Amino acid sequence: MSDATITPSTEFLLEMSNISKSFPGVKALDNVNLNVRSHSVHALVGENGAGKSTLLKCLFGIYNKDSGKIIFQGKEVNFHSSKEALEQGVSMVHQELNLVLQRTVMDNMWLGRYPVKGMFVDQKKMYQDTKAIFDELDIKIDPAEKVSNLSVSQMQMIEIARAFSYNAKIVIMDEPTSSLTEREVNHLFSIINKLKDRGCGIVYISHKMEEIFRLCDEITVLRDGQWVITRPLEGLNMNDIIAMMVGRSLTQRFPEKTNKIGDIILQAKNLTSRKQPSVIDVSFDLHKGEILGIAGLVGARRTDVVEILFGIREKIAGKIYLNGKEINNNSANEAINNGFALVTEERRATGIYAHLDIGFNALISNIKMYRNQLGLLNNKRMKSDIQWVIDSMRVKTPGHRTAIGSLSGGNQQKVIIGRWLLTQPEILLLDEPTRGIDVGAKFEIYQLIIELAKKEKGIIIISSEMPELLGITDRILVMSNGHMAGIVDTKQTSQNEILQLASKYL
Numbered sequence: 129m130s131d132a133t134i135t136p137s138t139e140f141l142l143e144m145s146n147i148s149k150s151f152p153g154v155k156a157l158d159n160v161n162l163n164v165r166s167h168s169v170h171a172l173v174g175e176n177g178a179g180k181s182t183l184l185k186c187l188f189g190i191y192n193k194d195s196g197k198i199i200f201q202g203k204e205v206n207f208h209s210s211k212e213a214l215e216q217g218v219s220m221v222h223q224e225l226n227l228v229l230q231r232t233v234m235d236n237m238w239l240g241r242y243p244v245k246g247m248f249v250d251q252k253k254m255y256q257d258t259k260a261i262f263d264e265l266d267i268k269i270d271p272a273e274k275v276s277n278l279s280v281s282q283m284q285m286i287e288i289a290r291a292f293s294y295n296a297k298i299v300i301m302d303e304p305t306s307s308l309t310e311r312e313v314n315h316l317f318s319i320i321n322k323l324k325d326r327g328c329g330i331v332y333i334s335h336k337m338e339e340i341f342r343l344c345d346e347i348t349v350l351r352d353g354q355w356v357i358t359r360p361l362e363g364l365n366m367n368d369i370i371a372m373m374v375g376r377s378l379t380q381r382f383p384e385k386t387n388k389i390g391d392i393i394l395q396a397k398n399l400t401s402r403k404q405p406s407v408i409d410v411s412f413d414l415h416k417g418e419i420l421g422i423a424g425l426v427g428a429r430r431t432d433v434v435e436i437l438f439g440i441r442e443k444i445a446g447k448i449y450l451n452g453k454e455i456n457n458n459s460a461n462e463a464i465n466n467g468f469a470l471v472t473e474e475r476r477a478t479g480i481y482a483h484l485d486i487g488f489n490a491l492i493s494n495i496k497m498y499r500n501q502l503g504l505l506n507n508k509r510m511k512s513d514i515q516w517v518i519d520s521m522r523v524k525t526p527g528h529r530t531a532i533g534s535l536s537g538g539n540q541q542k543v544i545i546g547r548w549l550l551t552q553p554e555i556l557l558l559d560e561p562t563r564g565i566d567v568g569a570k571f572e573i574y575q576l577i578i579e580l581a582k583k584e585k586g587i588i589i590i591s592s593e594m595p596e597l598l599g600i601t602d603r604i605l606v607m608s609n610g611h612m613a614g615i616v617d618t619k620q621t622s623q624n625e626i627l628q629l630a631s632k633y634l
Contacts, residue, residue, distance in 0.1 A: 140199075141166045141329040142187075142298050147196035149182055151534065154526050156182045159196070160355045162348050164298065164329040169320060171340045171361070172333050174350035174373055175566040176538025177524035180333050183350070184300050188220050189213045201297065211240065219296035221287045221304050225474070227275050234258040234271040237290050261293050265319050280474055281308050281426045288319060299323055300331045303537070305339060306563045309426045309592050310627075317343055335566045336593070337366045349373055374568040381567070382599035383574050387581035389602060390416035392452075394555055394586050399436050399446035406441075407432045410612045412605055414555070416584040419577060421591060421601035421618070425630045428607035430590045431473060434557040437588075438470040439463040450554070464493065467554035471544055471561050473590070479544045482533030486525055489532045489543050490517040494550040517546030522572060538565040545573065549580075556580060558589040562596065574600050594623050608633040 142164040149157040157179045164170045172180050186193040189207035198205050200218070207213040210220070227236050234254045243253040258271035267285050275283060284304065291299055301320075305313045320330055320343065332344055340347065341361065349356040349372045356372050394414040401407045407429050414420050422430045435441035437448065439457030448455055450466060457463040463470070472478040480489055491498065491510055498506045498513075514528045521542035525535060532540055545561065558577070562570045577600060581587055591597050597604055598618060606613045606629040613629040 140164060141201060142331075143197075143199040144183065144187060145197045145199075147183060147186055147198070148194045149179075149186055149191060150194055152526070156353050157186070157193075158353045160350060160353070161358065162331070162355075163358060164331055165346070166297070166327045166329050167324055168345040169324060169330045169332050169343050171344040171347040172331055172350070173335070173340065173347060173369060174356075175568050176536040177352075178350040178373070178566075179353040180350055181302060181536060182353075184220065184302065184331065184333075187213070187298075188218060188300065214294050214296070217295075217297040218300070219291040219294045219298070220300040220302070221291045222302055225280070225283050225287060227283055227286060229274075229276040231275060232271065233269055233273050233275060233278075233286055236275055236286060237261070237271070237293060257293075261289050265289055265292060265322075266315065279426060281312055284308060285312070285316075288316065292319065292323070296328065298329050298331065300333075302333045303335070303563075304332075305334065305336065306560070310594065312426060313339070335570070337369065337567070338595075340369070341366070351375060370567055373566065381571070381595070383571065383578055385578060385600075385602075387417045387419065387578050387602075389418045390584055392416075393450065393584075394437075395447075395449040396433075396437065397447045397449070399433065399448075400444055401432055401436055402442045402444045406610055407436060407443075408610045410446075410607075412612065412615060414586040414588065416586060417581045418603070419581050419587045419589060419601045421589050421597040421604040422607060423591070423594070423597055423604050423626050423630060424607035424613075425634075427609060428630060429610040430607050431559055432610070433605075433607065434470060434559060434588060434590065437463070437555070438468055438557060440470075464551060464553075467552075468557065469493075469548035469551055469553035469555070470557040471541075471548060471559060473559040473563065480532050480540055483531055485529045486518070486523070486532050486535075486543055487511075487514045487528040490514050490528075490547050491550070493547050497550075513550055517543060517550070520549075521546040521576075522569070537563075538569050541565055542569070542573075545576070549576075553585065555586045555588070558587065560590060560592065562591070562593075570596075594626065597626075598623070606630055606632075 140163045144162040146159045147157050148159055160179060160183055162183060174180050185191045187198060189209045189212055237258050238254055243250040255271050262269060267289055269282055288304060304316060308316060323330055334340055344361055346360050348358040351373060392413045393416045397411050399407055399410040410433060422433060424430045432441055436443050439459045439462050455466050457466060498510050500506055523539050523542045532543060562573055577587060601618045603615055604618055605615045606626055608630050611633045613632040616625060
């Protein structure tokens with residue numbers, strides 16, 4: 129579609145030509161191409177549902193392609209499992225974490241390929257090999273630590289280190305920075321440059337345009353399951369790429385802020401949680417119609433704050449007032465009954481029932497509202513609300529009976545947000561709500577957040593993306609090592625001031 133289109137040749141480490149893949153009710157890929165060079169980082173972009181993850185799962189042996197050809201290192205391949213792909217030199221860091229939480233870090237690193245000594249696993253060698261890789265990548269995690277004790281961002285680094293350990297020639301990274309702070313992103317980029325120097329070809333999926341321009345050499349754009357263009361990044365700007373992704377021009381990244389701030393709706397006074405280290409003596413007010421951001425570096429305990437508010441983290445001190453009345457959210461059910469809603473950061477682990485359909489996932493938090501006086505469910509109202517979630521959130525799906533786990537990550541997130549909106553909350557808590565969501569869908573979610581604020585809802589949004597916090601919030605609460613380092617007015621602050629506050633208690 130462009131004079132700059134790259135034509136397959138022997139210079140490519142990987143060539144995927146005319147790849148097609150269908151699922152019941154939807155053609156996910158329609159003659160898609162991807163050509164990746166060695167010593168390069170190749171961006172793969174497109175809206176949620178464009179087919180990016182599906183294409184790479186066809187390469188990685190998770191899906192069987194319907195048609196097309198894959199040539200890797202000059203030979204045609206057709207991997208039938210991820211194990212086969214890994215053994216042949218293709219590694220993948222998935223968007224959704226795939227770690228065994230109750231096992232150690234080193235167990236997860238070498239799962240399926242344990243070093244053995246006689247009949248037993250060689251624990252000493254496994255520890256030393258893991259430590260050597262972590263030292264090379266400057267990852268400060270104890271290999272013997274249980275994964276369940278780690279933060280999401282630390283788990284993400286383990287996934288990246290595991291991919292590094294395979295000495296792969298092609299490394300696929302699907303939204304690898306979605307859970308990382310800016311400091312950790314810089315760390316990841318140094319790892320990617322090491323892979324690039326080794327001669328690897330890195331396929332980099334991201335919705336963060338700043339990262340793509342900073343890191344990548346070439347770009348392939350997909351739209352609605354079809355290949356749009358492949359070309360060098362040089363000469364392109366952000367608007368060019370967005371227009372190719374969404375098929376239209378997107379003139380601004382954030383909607384106009386039209387919400388008006390009213391009276392105080394929520395007061396948190398001296399919140400302190402039981403688990404240490406955690407939240408210590410945090411106080412703030414939230415107003416009707418206000419969008420309050422929470423910023424901080426990894427380990428700042430941003431998520432802990434909203435978990436206390438939602439009743440899923442025990443507090444040992446402090447009080448919470450809603451509309452001037454003291455409340456105690458001792459469980460999620462109590463919080464929901466008091467008008468709170470929480471969109472969690474890790475949607476696959478704590479947000480969705482992956483094997484159940486969209487309808488179930490959309491209604492589960494509001495199910496009591498569909499019972500009549502006899503205790504029977506009102507199917508007509510349920511179907512109407514499911515359709516409302518699909519339509520209002522613009523969920524790309526063949527129908528409401530589709531398993532939510534088969535949707536793209538961004539479409540899963542849209543269903544989760546829609547689910548909570550059905551409960552008509554007074555306080556909406558959003559933990560990384562646009563993680564893994566494309567620029568077009570992000571804009572729609574920002575619009576939705578502002579519209580909710582205009583209805584006098586109180587909204588708290590945690591985000592690791594500084595432009596997002598500066599573009600959507602009214603004030604920003606900055607956390608540092610469990611302490612509240614300060615609250616700043618978004619219009620009057622800067623990224624430097626926020627980062628200085630975030631380092632206050634380190």
